[in-house]
Amino acid sequence: KKVNILTENKYSQIDLIKQATLDAQKYHTFEEMILDFLVGIPKNQLPILFVCAIAGIAYGDEIKICNIQHWPTILKSKMMKEINIPRMEFINDLVAAAYGVLSSEPSEMFQLYMGPEAEKPAILPDKTKAVIGLGTGLGESLLVKETSGSKKWLAVHTEGGYADFAPHTDLEFELLKYLQKKYQSICIPIERCLSGPGLLTIYQFLLAKKGGSSEDIKNTSEEIVSSALEGKSELAKDALSLFANIYGAEAGNLAAKSMCYGGIFLVGSLTNGIKAVSYTHLTLPTKAQVQISVVAVALKK
DSSP states (O other): OEEEEEEEOTTSOEEEEEEEEOOGGGOSSHHHHHHHHHTTOOGGGSOSEEEEEESSOOOSSEEOOTTOTTSOOEEHHHHHHHHTOSEEEEEEHHHHHHHHHHTOOGGGOOOOOOSOGGGOOOOOTTSOEEEEEESSSEEEEEEEESSTTOSOEEEEEOOGGGSBOOOOSHHHHHHHHHHHHHHTOSOOBGGGTSSHHHHHHHHHHHHHHHOOOGGGOOOSHHHHHHHHHTTOOHHHHHHHHHHHHHHHHHHHHHHHHHTOTTOEEEESHHHHHTTTSOOTTOOOOTTTOBOOOSSOOOBOO
């Protein structure tokens, strides 16, 4: 988890007081991690507002962080007293990413669309934008104008990662059957495929299908990505290609459901790690018929 303390100076500019990346798995509770981060901060620089973006539903007093299973449920009111912070807000991580998209510069983006310039999707800046992100899970959110003609954007949280995985090819149907057996369930959430753990599962599926030696065994998604991009493993390349096709299909589904004429933005640590993969070959579902770009999606009429 990346943690920052920011302050506004007399020039109305934001100054960074402290920044750290902490290994959440090493802490027994969320509160323990935050208290550890605050050690050494002068009393006059302690935060009066705490905002945390989490992978999960961030409503009410009880907050559960989905991807850190050993942490107990966070009681916001109790934590505010223990840490002595007057105001505390939790938001979904893809809501935070969506707001980050609004403040991103073009130089901070990597455009995925690489087709003919004449067919490049046009964007309508004031229309709905969609955000999809990969990391330890799959998240999806929307950016909509608060009211018609308003300049203020509202980020809308979804739990799109729990929607069903919908295969399109024979290989993907085999993957679905593999996942159903692995998880002993007919319904397979799409984030079982689209996430860091999902990429590892896809690799394991192909390893079991095609066979391989002990040298082919990978234990993390990072190993698979690096082996594929460096050309060290054909199996890793196949896994990443299948992963990218499923990603493209889900992005197409999101575009079709959200009518995001303002663009679709692909974010997250895993997305950034595989941006060098050519997305021009992605198999998109017929029902969506979309062209994907990090900065634009236009639904064909």
